[in-house]
Amino acid sequence: MMVNDVAGGRLAGYRRALSRRDFRVLWLGSSVSLVGDGMTFVALTWLVLSQPDGVRRLGLLTVCHTLPVFVGGLLTGPILDRFDKRHVLAADSVIRGGAMASIPIVSLLGEVPSAMPFVVAAVYGLFRMVPLAGFPAAIPDLVPERDRDAANALESLSFSLSGMIGPALGGLLIAGFGGEAVLAFDALTYALLAVAALAVRRPLVVRRPFSVSRPLIVRRRFVVRGPLVVRRPLSAGRPFAVRRSLSPQGSQAPEPRPDPARGTLMTLLRDRVLVATTLAFMAFNIAVGMLLVTAPWLAKTQLQGGPQALGLLLAALAAGELAGAAVAGARTPRTRPLRAIAAVQLIAAAGFLALLTAPLTITVAAGFLVIGMFSAPMTVWAQSLRMARIPAPLRGRGFAILRTLMQATPPIGAAIVTPLLAAGLLGPAALVMALVAAVPAVVLLSTRPSGQAMRS
Secondary structure, three states, X not given: OHHHHHHHXXXXXXXXXXXXXXXXXXXXXXXXXXXXXXXXXXXXXXXXXXXXXXXXXXXXXXXXXXXXXXXXXXHHHHHHXXXXXXXXXXXXXXXXXXXXXXXXXXXXXXXXXXXXXXXXXXXHHHHOHHHHHHHHHHHHHHOOHHHHHHHXXXXXXXXXXXXXXXXXXXXXXXXXHOHHHHHHHHHHHHHHHXXXXXXXXXXXXOOOOOOOOOOEEEOXXXXXXXXXXXXXXXXXXXXXXXXXXEOOOXXXXXXXXXXXXXXXXXXXXXXXXXXXXXXXXXHHHXXXXXXXXXXXXXXXXXXXXXXXXXXXXXXHHHHHHHHHHHHHHHOOOOXXXXXXXXXXXXXXXXXXXXXXXXXXXXXXXXXXXXXXXXXXXXXXXXXXXXXXXXXXXXXXXXXXXXXXXXXXXXXXXXXXXXXXXXXXXXHHHHHHHHHHHHHHHHHHHOOOOOOOOOOO
């Protein structure tokens, strides 16, 4: 009975979050779209591997897939803070869905140009930060504070579950129907996400406080008494401005508070917790960027099964993320969050060493499982920290900047590992991945939080 009560208490946050209709609709639409994305990565990599000198071009594809994230992230934050996030997410889905549909459309008309997969990957990367920053920035408006851990875990679960289904299903569909059909399916999932975003009823836009330094336009004639001075119109029916003047005691009214959205980057840099976790995630993502190039290389040259082996590795990674996110969302770490994040990052770093066991597919897949299982709690716990420490008017820009920095580092890993794999040096590549992921976690253990969370 006690065990059931504890389990029920841990799952209560998930039930409350999913009971929110707007959050549920947006989460489901995002999850379906992510299934298509998981299939698309397999399709694009296999199309490139089929080209002459495909192994070397695979590194270029990873760069095109991830490097534009940095440019897109700089533009995404201000757009998310200024416009309704529902409309921004819908527009992003239409653009990226059109990019995915371009390859199957061109294939129906003739041969697909060899450069087209790289162009599609670049478009995907350029707009990738819109949902990556838009969805977490919308969570505080869709669920109450006590359920944010569960909502963040559900976002990670959607990444993990769709990543587990997408690559495995993509590998099967490529063998039967070709990569072009997989890209057409992804375009359809983007359309479903656009519909889901527009179906959210609650506006997802920050209402900024009224600034008294700007005139208020009033069109009806009336007299205001007190500290407001009324400028009567010269003729009836014309608008007049109402401005705040001196207080009844004769002292000047206080100046309006500055817009907290200014100086976003400096505000974030002053928070030691945000800086430390972001740097640790950037380093870990360098190792992940190396892994994204190594996985298809292993499937092509070391493991049996071809695209099915690649789908198995990516599915194992996603399955681990699914399990890790489920536990992290239901259970708050007993120690300080920074220590908990560093501990799971060290264990995930050890998972990269399983690459040394190739060509044994089962042990390599087990390493992918460990990496996913212990990297997912990092995301859940760190995201809850960010939501508590970033003010509401800065959430769009804050999440865009931080996630851009973290997502822009995989190209570094791709550039590092590609020449090693081309020379057949899998052992040194695996050791470099493990060190790059582990060393920042050791530094994170010595980080001490300074100050309280920033207030909105």
